[in-house]
Amino acid sequence: MLALHFDLAKEEHREKIARLLKENIKRHGDHLTTGFVGTPYICHALSDNGFHDLAGVLLLNDDFPSWLYSVKLGATTIWERWNSVKPDGSFDESGMNSLNHYAKNIVLT
Numbered sequence: 001m002l003a004l005h006f007d008l009a010k011e012e013h014r015e016k017i018a019r020l021l022k023e024n025i026k027r028h029g030d031h032l033t034t035g036f037v038g039t040p041y042i043c044h045a046l047s048d049n050g051f052h053d054l055a056g057v058l059l060l061n062d063d064f065p066s067w068l069y070s071v072k073l074g075a076t077t078i079w080e081r082w083n084s085v086k087p088d089g090s091f092d093e094s095g096m097n098s099l100n101h102y103a104k105n106i107v108l109t
Contacts, residue, residue, distance in 0.1 A: 001038050001045035018049035030057050032065050032082065075099065 001021055003009040009017050024033070025046075034042055046055035062068035065082035073085050080098035084091065091097050 001034070001042050004045040004049055005041040014049065018045070018051065021045065021049075022051050022054060025054060025058070030054070031061060031063075032058060032067075077101070 004014060004017055004021070025031075032039065032042070043055040043059055046052065046058070058066070060068065062072055064087075069082065070079050070085070073087070073089070075085075077100040079085070080096050080101040081092055081094065084097040084099060086092065
């Protein structure tokens with residue numbers, strides 16, 4: 001997605017890269033598998049390359065892992081992990097559970 005979003009891919013490769021991105025997302029059940037760097041750009045990269053509907057699906061998913069999963073559990077900021085809080089309200093055991101993790105991401109207000 002970064003190569004697409006920042007126009008780093010040669011024009012003749014963009015369609016294939018976009019298709020592979022779409023296929024990867026489909027393999028993961030139309031859910032996010034991105035980290036800190038790629039997350040802010042995934043919907044832009046998809047929409048700009050003909051997959052606006054898939055960008056909408058990612059944006060509106062509300063089960064793990066997704067932006068709205070955390071919102072459903074009361075988040076008003078970006079968490080360090082997609083599952084910092086489990087569905088039962090308990091914290092993930094990894095110890096990395098910042099519930100106000102600075103990131104250039106979607107604002108959840």
